[in-house]
Amino acid sequence: MTQDNTDQVNYWNDRAGSTWAELQDRLDTLLKPLSDAGLDAANLENGERVLDVGCGCGDTSIALNVKGGSVQGIDISGPMLERARARSSQVEFILADAANFAPEQPYDLIFSRFGVMFFNDPTDAFSNLHSMLNIDGRLVFVCWQPPTENPWMSVTGRAVAPFLPVIEPAPDPRDPGPFAFADTNYVQTILSDSGFKNIQFESFTAALRVGSNAEDALKLQTRVGPAARVMAELKDDQRRQALDAARNALAPYQSDNGVQLDAAVWVVSATAS
Numbered sequence: 001m002t003q004d005n006t007d008q009v010n011y012w013n014d015r016a017g018s019t020w021a022e023l024q025d026r027l028d029t030l031l032k033p034l035s036d037a038g039l040d041a042a043n044l045e046n047g048e049r050v051l052d053v054g055c056g057c058g059d060t061s062i063a064l065n066v067k068g069g070s071v072q073g074i075d076i077s078g079p080m081l082e083r084a085r086a087r088s089s090q091v092e093f094i095l096a097d098a099a100n101f102a103p104e105q106p107y108d109l110i111f112s113r114f115g116v117m118f119f120n121d122p123t124d125a126f127s128n129l130h131s132m133l134n135i136d137g138r139l140v141f142v143c144w145q146p147p148t149e150n151p152w153m154s155v156t157g158r159a160v161a162p163f164l165p166v167i168e169p170a171p172d173p174r175d176p177g178p179f180a181f182a183d184t185n186y187v188q189t190i191l192s193d194s195g196f197k198n199i200q201f202e203s204f205t206a207a208l209r210v211g212s213n214a215e216d217a218l219k220l221q222t223r224v225g226p227a228a229r230v231m232a233e234l235k236d237d238q239r240r241q242a243l244d245a246a247r248n249a250l251a252p253y254q255s256d257n258g259v260q261l262d263a264a265v266w267v268v269s270a271t272a273s
């Protein structure tokens with residue numbers, strides 16, 4: 001049966017997609033240490049066939065191609081794929097839902113940087129990914145650990161929370177979204193129910209340079225981060241107060257090399273058989 005991810009298709013083709021495309025260079029620089037951890041774990045061999053799931057603006061697809069992979073990137077976001085296609089003609093970028101995609105040939109590696117936490121039915125989607133792999137193929141992806149382990153997002157999030165309306169009922173932390181795969185037991189169950197073997201979780205942490213100073217860090221976080229709701233939902237004094245609180249919360253993290261805050265991801269790997 002075809003999986004319906006229409007809500008995510010709408011989300012990533014609206015403001016989120018065009019914002020990510022506009023900020024591509026800055027986001028890729030920010031995320032580079034985390035990307036590198038995933039790419040190292042992928043241990044690509046020359047000529048391997050690769051699918052990059054939720055490839056967005058194509059940074060990891062291009063990196064895998066440069067390392068010798070024959071790469072296809074798949075994503076549901078038109079604006080992000082437009083940016084990806086402008087960056088490389090060596091990678092084939094496919095506009096499709098990875099949960100329902102059927103490739104012409106199987107892959108040796110399915111890779112993702114933060115692109116697999118948005119499926120409405122993760123077990124169904126990962127079963128489909130499993131079916132796309134060669135018998136000795138493998139899966140490697142990078143996903144976020146919980147917000148508590150990611151002060152680069154949670155410091156600002158906590159600072160602005162008192163100014164924002166409370167969302168009721170509270171969302172399920174496993175709902176599609178950046179932190180949906182924070183719990184390794186949950187991900188282990190999804191992957192084993194989808195047919196994957198030798199499932200491993202490696203914790204990787206790094207300090208991210210979120211901006212040159214608190215103002216610059218905040219500029220990014222009001223576009224694609226925890227303070228984006230402030231811009232969308234608050235006005236005038238309320239907005240000013242929330243932004244001041246966020247700026248004050250970021251200021252102590254200023255170092256000689258800009259505002260540095262810790263991030264933590266899981267590098268997840270598994271084999272098809």
Ligand SMILES: C[S@@+](CC[C@H](N)C(=O)[O-])C[C@H]1O[C@@H](n2cnc3c(N)ncnc32)[C@H](O)[C@@H]1O
Pocket residue numbers: 005008012053054055056057058059074075076077080096097098099112113114115116118119
């Ligand atoms: C957080 S972004 C990460 C993008 C890119 N991998 C990166 O690290 O810059 C998540 C991406 O997953 C894509 N995505 C979400 N659901 C998807 C699905 N069902 N099939 C393919 N792509 C999907 C979104 O369009 C978006 O580009």
